[in-house]
Amino acid sequence: MKYTVGNLYKGFKLLEEKEIKELGAKGLIFEHEKTGAKLIKLETVDDNKVFSIGFRTPPHDSTGVPHILEHSVLCGSRKYDTKEPFVELLKGSLNTFLNAMTFSDKTIYPVASRNEKDFFNLMDVYLDAVLYPNIYKHEEIFMQEGWHYNIKNENEPLTYNGVVYNEMKGAYSSPDSLLYRTIPSSLFPDNTYKYSSGGNPADIPNLTYKEFLDFHRKYYHPSNSYILLYGNGNIEKELELINEGYLKNFNKQCVDSEIPLQKPFEEMKDLEVTYGVSENETLEGKTFLSLNYVIGENKDPELYLAFEILNYLLLRSTSAPLKKALLNAGLGKSVTGSFDNSMKQSTFTITVKNAEENQKQDFKAVVMNTLKDLVKSGIDKEIVEASINRIEFELREGDFEGYPKGLIYYMKIMDSWLYGGKPFVHLEFENTLKKIKTALTTNYFEKLIDKYIINNYHSSFVILKPERGVNEKQAKELEDKLEIIKNRLSKEQINDFIEKARALKIRQETPDSKEVLEKIPVISLEDIDEKAERLPLEVREISGSKVLFSNYHTNKIAYVNLYFNSLGVKEEFIPYVRLIGDLFSKVDTKNYSYEKISNLININTGGISYSALSYANNEAFGEYTPYFKISLKTLESKVPKTFELLGEVLLNSKFDDENRIKQLISELKSRVQSGLFSSGHIIAIRRLLSYTSKKAYYDEIIQGIAYYKFLCDLEKNFNINILADNLNEVSKNLFNISNIIVNYAGVEEDYTNFEKVYSSFLNTLDKDNVNYNNYDFKVTAKNEALLLQGDVQYVAKGGNFKSLGYEYNGALTLLETIAGFDYLWNNVRVKGGAYGVFANFRRDGGGYIVSYRDPKVKETLKVYDEMYKYLESFDVPLREMQKYIIGTIRKLDHPLSNSSKCEVAAAYYLANIKQEDIQKERDEVLRGKAESIKALAPILKTLMEEDILCAVGSEATLNENKDVFKNFMKIIE
Incomplete structure (x- = not known):
């Protein structure tokens, strides 16, 4: 369809049309004439269509009202008057994505589907939910999703309950999460970012039902909305639904949702926060130290992309010089960096975990001295090239595992659009990347470091330190607070809370009527293909070794997975199968330093990853095979170099550098430990299943709490000679030609080239006989x-x-x-x-x-x-x-x-x-x-x-x- 700028289309005026060659898409920018609602259509050939409506929702406190609203508007609406339309859609939709997300200053409601009928159904339900929610009719929605006094009779103590309240109790239990939520308040004391949009559990019960409704009235108006349509859908039909079904019923309204810029600091701010550990837990090595900087406005595309690359360069890659300096100085056991570009002003953070409180000045000194030295002496151009290449590969590949492309593009659009910037600046990366690549011959990144970090006083130093009994103290304070509240209540007030809790329970237990449920649109079973998709896979051989060939178009990227049967590894060495993968590309090899091999991998590939896993035999109950898996992706033209580097890592890695290995073990332990707080359900599942089968027992050893305990023991009883011997033995038993199966994805023409390279790689592997073990695991229910x-x-x-x-x-x-x-x-x-x-x-x-x-x-x-x-x-x-x-x-x-x-x-x-x-x-x-x-x-x-x-x-x-x-x-x- 041909569009004309200035014309009206179903109530929307077309303001701009442009080709976005990086996406192979046409971008159309509209404004709704009657309400001023902003809308973008990204026209592509992608059949995974995406719709999202978002609102700028700056919180004014930490009661979590944006987060509670995000949950609550999906609990029934004008047209879809069920208790849980969101759940009904999950039951009966072919959606490829269906969720809602609360950010620090915006709330978005994205849906995606490849089925046109389903896509329109999803759009309709979500639009009705955000614009006409049942929250005004049923206070119980607020009580259920936000918080309420939970009391059944007057003799019971008062307690709090609510989905968001409990969710955020979990979030605030994690020190990593607590630090993440504390940093913005240290940098933005005068605007909305000092508050927790998700809600602080201590503040959530301060939110009233009236304040909750007022927030929706103010911010959930079309005049404050940002809408995206993405994919190959019919734009006129999409605009018609949005206008005729919804927006035409509203008038333009002035919504004051602007977020003022934070005035820069004249000096760095210090902030100290505590988190809880158990009474008999050591405080040693439990402190987090974090240096944080406000970088600039998010709508600047060059700064946006340059700092994403700089973050990788300084802190994320194996050869990252700042990370290396901090670890070598013994400051903490894990170093992380983050560039947060989801707010009006982006922030850059340098954090060391598992440090000591008294290392504050040393931490700051090492950071500053290292950065000053990089500015003075210049950054190794090989690290610069490696970092740019890694981020560029990700941009060009556009592979957002688990998320539809349209949603990722929407979030990148919002990073500028929400703040009055040009919507497409973070999608059109070619010219920006060209400017940044001048860093290969200039001091581009050195200037950024000097301006935005070394000489930037809009910064903070946050210390998160452990304290025994904090959780118990907070629990007791909450118990006492609720007891005081109850003692101050009259009998009538207590009965009112009892009745409200009872009314909520009745609402929860009363099923929706058949008539109401049938209003939720559903596609027909006839719209579903009865045949399961057949994924391309052909079994071949190269030099007598099995190859699984997946023949499909990959845009000249080779996707390769190598599976090494690990049954040749002795039972007592099973954890080392995971460990060796955690160490690969991070230790020196025979011919390269670990920095050099890391840079070469990033220059020539889109990444090489290593993992330990197992597969149950579907045709023989109880049988399974464990594997060491290597996944790599690279341009077809770089397949030879990639396999040369892979061979160097697998066959020539050295495990005898005591300081380096000890440092990596501590870093691994710290990283695994950080993940425990956010993945309690995964821990519980793995542990539970390990009580019942040998495969699950194996999985627990390499992926569960058992692996964490293994790392703890290695660190506590560190012996480089034993460790190196064990790793070398595992390596010999793994990387044998008789163990390997390879999976290659590409087209036939490129397979021919891969065949030659892979055949040469096979010749480098060990050819001795491998004796496979039968692991004698003692499986029992430990409960x-x-x-x-x-x-x-x-x-x-x-x-x-x-x-x-x-x-x-x-x-x-x-x-x-x-x-x-x-x-x-x-x-x-x-x-x-x-x-x-x-x-x-x-x-x-x-x-x-x-x-x-x-x-x-x-x-x-x-x-x-x-x-x-x-x-x-x-x-x-x-x-x-x-x-x-x-x-x-x-x-x-x-x-x-x-x-x-x-x-x-x-x-x-x-x-x-x-x-x-x-x-x-x-x-x-x-x-x-x-x-x-x-x-x-x-x-x-x-x-x-x-x-x-x-x-x-x-x-x-x-x-x-x-x-x-x-x-x-x-x-x-």
């Missing part, structure tokens, strides 16, 4: 409580249903959808206040239910135990069953990126999952009926009666429930 400092739990229960005599079938996949968005959602999230809960049933028989950021333990386990009763009486109308089927197919048909297609195809092959198995599962889902779900009740009943469980969480809460567990273990060392 552990894994103790962390924090205020929420992650509660898992399950086992292995195949070992109990049951078989896997597609109805179990369907049950995941049904349970996750009905029984478990209603009982654990809605009523219980947990942030999330889900069930999973795997082909190898592993089955579990797990909650996320959950305030409860026994109540949650009771819900799990009684799920079989729900299944025994399961009966829903045909339309509801079809919705569950559609929602399940959505998961099965999730679009895959170029890099993922070959990985998934290879995983199927290695797990012995045939196309007929995939089709059988799809058929069982599509034929799903209430009876097939009822038939699963015995599986759930038997599984729960095994009483195998594991929980991660608050030491105080888990100890209060000590009769539930057999063993207790403190996670952090």
